[in-house]
Amino acid sequence: MRLKLMVTLTLLLFIAPLLVGFGGVIAPAFSWLPVLGLQQLSFNGWLQMLAWPGLSHSLLLTLFTGLGSTLLALCWCFIILKQCWHSQYWFKIERLLVPVLAMPHVAFVLGLVLTFSANGWLARILHHLGFSQHLYPSVIHDSYGIGLLLTLAIKETPFLLLMSMAVLQQLNIKQLQQVAASLGYNPQQTWFRLILPLWLPKLRLAIYAVTGYSLAVVDVALIIGPNQPSTFAVLVWQWFNEPNLELLPRAAAGAMLLLLLTAAIIILLRFIEWLLISYCNQWQYRGVTANVKIHNKTGSNHRIAIKLSQALLLFPLLMLPTLAIWSVAQRWRFPDLFPSRYSWRFWQQQLEPLQSLMTNSLILALISSLSAIILAIVCLEYRQKYQRGLSPWLITVPMIAPQISLLFGMQTLIYTLPGQHYWLWLSWSHWLYVFPYVYLALDGAWRSYDVRLDQTARSLA
Amino acid sequence: MALSVSQLTIQDQQGLLHIGPFNFNIEAGQILTLMGASGSGKSTLLNAIAGHLPPSFSYDGQILLQQQCLNTVPPHLRRIAILFQDDLLFPHLNIWQNLAFAIPRSVTGKARKERALKVLKQLNLIELQNSYSAQISGGQRARISMMRLLLSQPKAILLDEPFSKLDKNLRYDFRQFVFEQIQLQQIPALMVTHDDADIPVNGSVITLNPKPQQGNLC
Numbered sequence: 001m002r003l004k005l006m007v008t009l010t011l012l013l014f015i016a017p018l019l020v021g022f023g024g025v026i027a028p029a030f031s032w033l034p035v036l037g038l039q040q041l042s043f044n045g046w047l048q049m050l051a052w053p054g055l056s057h058s059l060l061l062t063l064f065t066g067l068g069s070t071l072l073a074l075c076w077c078f079i080i081l082k083q084c085w086h087s088q089y090w091f092k093i094e095r096l097l098v099p100v101l102a103m104p105h106v107a108f109v110l111g112l113v114l115t116f117s118a119n120g121w122l123a124r125i126l127h128h129l130g131f132s133q134h135l136y137p138s139v140i141h142d143s144y145g146i147g148l149l150l151t152l153a154i155k156e157t158p159f160l161l162l163m164s165m166a167v168l169q170q171l172n173i174k175q176l177q178q179v180a181a182s183l184g185y186n187p188q189q190t191w192f193r194l195i196l197p198l199w200l201p202k203l204r205l206a207i208y209a210v211t212g213y214s215l216a217v218v219d220v221a222l223i224i225g226p227n228q229p230s231t232f233a234v235l236v237w238q239w240f241n242e243p244n245l246e247l248l249p250r251a252a253a254g255a256m257l258l259l260l261l262t263a264a265i266i267i268l269l270r271f272i273e274w275l276l277i278s279y280c281n282q283w284q285y286r287g288v289t290a291n292v293k294i295h296n297k298t299g300s301n302h303r304i305a306i307k308l309s310q311a312l313l314l315f316p317l318l319m320l321p322t323l324a325i326w327s328v329a330q331r332w333r334f335p336d337l338f339p340s341r342y343s344w345r346f347w348q349q350q351l352e353p354l355q356s357l358m359t360n361s362l363i364l365a366l367i368s369s370l371s372a373i374i375l376a377i378v379c380l381e382y383r384q385k386y387q388r389g390l391s392p393w394l395i396t397v398p399m400i401a402p403q404i405s406l407l408f409g410m411q412t413l414i415y416t417l418p419g420q421h422y423w424l425w426l427s428w429s430h431w432l433y434v435f436p437y438v439y440l441a442l443d444g445a446w447r448s449y450d451v452r453l454d455q456t457a458r459s460l461a
Numbered sequence: 462m463a464l465s466v467s468q469l470t471i472q473d474q475q476g477l478l479h480i481g482p483f484n485f486n487i488e489a490g491q492i493l494t495l496m497g498a499s500g501s502g503k504s505t506l507l508n509a510i511a512g513h514l515p516p517s518f519s520y521d522g523q524i525l526l527q528q529q530c531l532n533t534v535p536p537h538l539r540r541i542a543i544l545f546q547d548d549l550l551f552p553h554l555n556i557w558q559n560l561a562f563a564i565p566r567s568v569t570g571k572a573r574k575e576r577a578l579k580v581l582k583q584l585n586l587i588e589l590q591n592s593y594s595a596q597i598s599g600g601q602r603a604r605i606s607m608m609r610l611l612l613s614q615p616k617a618i619l620l621d622e623p624f625s626k627l628d629k630n631l632r633y634d635f636r637q638f639v640f641e642q643i644q645l646q647q648i649p650a651l652m653v654t655h656d657d658a659d660i661p662v663n664g665s666v667i668t669l670n671p672k673p674q675q676g677n678l679c
Contacts, residue, residue: 175549178513181536182543183563183613193562197553277553285558287566287573288537 003385006378010435011390013375017410017432018397024409025259028252035416036245045249049257054229059261062232065145065225066215067265069152073210076153076312077160081199082191083305085168093161096313100158103316109223111319112151113140114326119334121322127335141227148225152217156210157312163206164199171198184288193284197277204273205392205440208266209399215262216402232258236404255405262402368430369438376439380446395436403433462489462527464510464541464617464649469522471502471509478502482522485667487617487649492640494660495653497669503653506669507619510651511543512536526616542615544623544639548606550594556605557581557590563613580608600631607639611646618643620652624659 027033031042049055084090115121117140139147173195180190216233225231230238236258239251326332327346329339383389398406407429414425463486470481480502487493497503508514510524513536524531531539550559560577568576581587584604589597597605603623610618623639624632640661643650652659660666 175545178511178536178543179545179549181513182511182541182610182615184537184540184565186535186537194551198551201553281554281558285554285561285573287561287564287568289566 003378003382006375007382010375010379013428014390014394014432014435017429018406020413021401021406021409022259024412025252025255025405026409028249028412029256031249033248033412035412036248038249045251045253048247048250049253052235054235058229058232058235061145061226061229062215062258062261063265065149065152065221065231066211068149069156069214070207070211072149072153073156073160074207076157076308077164078196078199079305080157080161080309080312081164081168082188082195083302084309085173087302089306089309093309093313094165097158097162100313100316101162103320105155106219106223107323108155108316108319109151109220111316111322112147113223114322115319116140116147121337124335124337128337140224143226143228145226145231148221148231151220151224152214154312154315155220156214160203160206160210163203167199167202168195170202171195189289193286197281197284200273200277204270205396205399207269209396211265211269212262212400212402215265216258216404218404232261233402233404240404240408252408255402255408258402259405262400266400364427364430367427368434371427372431372434372438373442376435376442379439380442384446390439392440395439398432399436462616462648463487463525464651465525466510467523467525469506469509469520469524471505471514471518471520473518475517478505478518480505480669481520483667487651489647489649490644492620492643492650492652492661492664494664494666495651495669496655496657496660496666498655501669503669504621507543507621507651507653511541511619512539540614540616541619542610542613542617543619543621544607544610546622546626548594548599548602550602550606550609552594555591555593556586556597559594559605560609560612563609565614576612580612581605584608599627600635603627603631603635604638607635607642611642616648618648618650620650620654622654623652624654625656 028038029045031038031040031044080093084093113120116138117123118138120140123138139150141147176194176198177187177190180194181187185193217231218233218237221231221234222237225234227234229235232254236251236254239247239254242248242251325339328342328344330343330345331341332339379390410425410429414422465486466483468481469483470479472479483506485493495503495506505514505518509518509520510531512531512534514520526539526541531541550556551562554562557574557577560580561573564573564576578587578590581590586601586605589601589605594602607623620639624636627635636659654660
């Protein structure tokens with residue numbers, strides 16, 4: 001009974017902010033915002049948004065960087081898995097995944113900027129080698145968003161690899177390989193014809209989370225993305241920060257459009273998956289391709305994949321020294337490879353204000369993760385007992401829906417509430433984003449746990 | 462067609478397992494039974510013949526299929542099919558597509574589906590063509606799994622305790638079915654089991670001792 005109460009509580013804690021978030025975006029998008037005295041429903045926000053000159057360009061950039069980075073990360077992930085799963089090298093990849101995933105992405109992106117911008121390290125090195133600065137193609141703020149696309153893809157690949165690990169363990173790749181080999185398929189063909197169609201549908205939620213994130217990302221896009229115009233999520237964020245509150249409906253309309261765009265893209269991805277994996281699936285059982293001499297090529301493919309995984313996983317970590325040097329640089333003129341004067345000034349100046357910020361972050365992280373872990377365990381125990389759990393689709397809504405849309409909705413409501421319990425609201429909204437990850441991460445462990453172990457334990461009293 | 466093994470010994474790097482030497486010859490349509498307790502290295506021998514031996518194992522001696530040495534041939538080119546304990550039908554393909562997966566590339570287009578359906582007709586299971594493996598019975602799955610192997614036109618077949626997970630009456634029927642098919646296709650078969658009832662009438666048997674360092678030919 002107590003278990004059921006806790007699950008209901010979790011469900012309420014989870015659904016309430018989502019409803020508030022969506023409601024708080026939809027209402028102002030149609031100019032209904034009583035706090036500001038807007039009580040007449042209208043399409044003004046949408047019209048103002050459509051009147052924005054760079055709108056279609058900005059939407060195209062969002063589509064290109066969002067979809068492109070997802071597909072690129074997916075390809076990289078598949079290549080690495082195909083070549084390295086069950087090889088000696090996989091253990092190294094596994095060990096690298098955790099530190100790479102734990103690295104804050106803003107740190108990674110700032111490191112990228114300091115290395116690759118027009119006066120970054122790479123440009124300095126090229127300058128010394130005698131290359132003209134104009135020949136150097138900058139991927140920072142480039143107008144096509146290529147830098148943003150690559151950055152997002154590098155950032156997402158480790159996540160997809162981590163999620164694939166559980167999927168592949170469940171699929172029992174070794175056995176599939178043996179069956180397929182006994183039917184005449186070589187390992188390469190087995191990965192494409194057999195494992196790919198089994199793996200992809202199981203990775204669906206992770207792919208949608210990556211897509212949703214890439215379409216709606218603000219911080220990374222601000223630092224490294226195109227800015228004339230910027231991606232749509234950045235544009236909406238700028239609209240929200242507009243001092244003229246009369247224009248808030250425009251921002252809300254934008255947030256809602258971003259939400260709809262994300263939903264449309266995910267439906268499109270689901271359709272493509274259905275088309276390739278389920279409907280037009282002849283390619284999966286077309287038969288063994290004639291066995292050409294591929295042995296040498298297989299070896300070099302393996303080496304290329306190892307290099308690719310090293311590059312992708314070590315690259316973010318390589319940004320740390322760059323950040324460290326910049327943080328103590330006082331004087332660093334352009335072509336110099338290293339600063340001419342060092343100083344701890346920035347650290348000393350910032351340490352005090354940072355201290356309180358960091359304590360806040362730590363407390364916040366602790367509260368939200370701890371409560372998320374406790375409630376996720378409660379929900380999983382409940383499912384184990386009664387075979388009824390939270391729907392995975394509901395759980396992933398905060399992972400997939402654009403943060404800017406949801407959080408804006410919540411913010412508008414919180415401002416209308418009396419009192420200043422911001423701590424409560426802040427930890428609650430953090431919890432909303434932590435809970436799905438914790439729940440899904442623990443989900444595999446609970447699923448693979450054999451109930452019979454429990455029964456045996458009980459029978460032994 | 463014959464599968465034969467001469468002076469085959471298998472050992473692992475830690476020296477925990479050492480089996481052989483094996484010397485046997487299986488003629489087309491014959492079934493050789495390999496008996497022994499678990500841990501005696503039965504599956505290891507099958508893995509060596511199929512080419513799936515883990516890197517920590519090594520072997521000496523020769524594996525021959527139709528007088529051709531298989532030692533350096535990669536697993537997918539050996540033309541040796543394995544029937545496992547589990548049916549291992551692919552869950553994402555329906556029954557006829559599962560069968561089509563194994564048909565050689567020389568059969569193309571619509572002929573692939575026709576070939577698969579012909580097999581289902583022979584089994585009187587044609588109504589299952591569009592079902593998925595989770596929707597059909599264990600006995601049906603076992604037969605379809607065997608037919609999928611045969612569709613790939615193997616030159617030898619390894620049976621890795623294929624009857625041990627079926628219940629008693631199913632077990633008898635499926636065993637008869639497998640033996641008939643092997644006779645019909647005239648291919649050599651090596652069967653691993655620990656149930657005496659599985660041994661075909663007048664079939665020859667090798668028993669493996671659980672103790673390391675020994676492998677006796679009876």
